Amino acid sequence: MKKEKFPNEENKKTNEMNFEENNKEMESDTPEIVDSQGDETVNTEIEELKAKLEEKTKQCEDFKNMVQRTAAEFDNYKKRTVKEKEALSLDAAIDTVNTLLPVVDNLERAVKAAEGMEDNPLKEGVEMVMRQLKDCLGQLGVEAIEAVNNPFDPELHNAVMHVTDDEIGENIVVEEFQKGYTMKGKVIRYSMVKVVN
Known part of the structure; x- marks a missing residue:
């Protein structure tokens, strides 16, 4: 008995052969990538990324x-x-x-x-x-400024009279006419005083 060939089988073999030939042609047509060019491109990209x-x-x-x-x-x-x-x-x-x-x-x-x-x-x-x-x-925080019998301090006292007395030291307040006050370390009113020179 003779074996009959079906048309599909022949087509299948022909297609497989054509496929293999085409692959071989494509591989031969593909250009080879030159490593030195690729390295330069990669190095350039790396430098740009670093920058x-x-x-x-x-x-x-x-x-x-x-x-x-x-x-x-x-x-x-x-x-x-x-x-x-x-x-x-x-x-x-x-x-x-x-x-x-x-x-x-x-x-x-x-x-x-x-x-x-x-x-x-x-x-x-x-x-x-x-x-x-x-x-x-x-x-x-208001405090009275102590003036009498203390040294004259221009930052605390306002001298309105001067007297001379050798028995009392120099620049000593001997009398207070008006009391002075400070508030939290700041003078709010100077003492009006008499000072011995």
């Missing part, structure tokens, strides 16, 4: 420095603002205390005028008010 990386790194450093400077400036601004607020509140408190100082002076004069009176309820009332006012001023 870009350095540029971006420099930009990052610049941004970091800018952020640090801005943070430092903001911190300084906050500190400066706090100091300004404290100075403003101190100035306002000093102005308020300055308006009360004449009242303190008058109460001291009243107490001094009533020194000779014994068991006088008016004198006791004035002394009580005086103590209470001084306590309030003390709580605000």
Whole structure:
């Protein structure tokens, strides 16, 4: 019996042969890549990437420095603002205390005028008010400047009279005409004094 060939089988063999021939032709037509050219291209790309990386790194450093400077400036601004607020509140408190100082002076004069009176309820009332006012001023940080028998200090005292006395040392305050006060280390009123030269 003779074996019959089916047309599909012949086509299949022909296709396989054609495929192999085509592959061989394509392999022979493909140009070979030259290694030296490829290396140069890769090296160029690497150099470009390195340059870009350095540029971006420099930009990052610049941004970091800018952020640090801005943070430092903001911190300084906050500190400066706090100091300004404290100075403003101190100035306002000093102005308020300055308006009360004449009242303190008058109460001291009243107490001094009533020194000779014994068991006088008016004198006791004035002394009580005086103590209470001084306590309030003390709580605000107001302190009287000690002047008599102390060396003259132009930062605390205002000399309105000068006398000469060899028995007392030089530049010593011998009399106080008006009491001076400081508030939290700042002079709010200078003492008016008489100084020995």
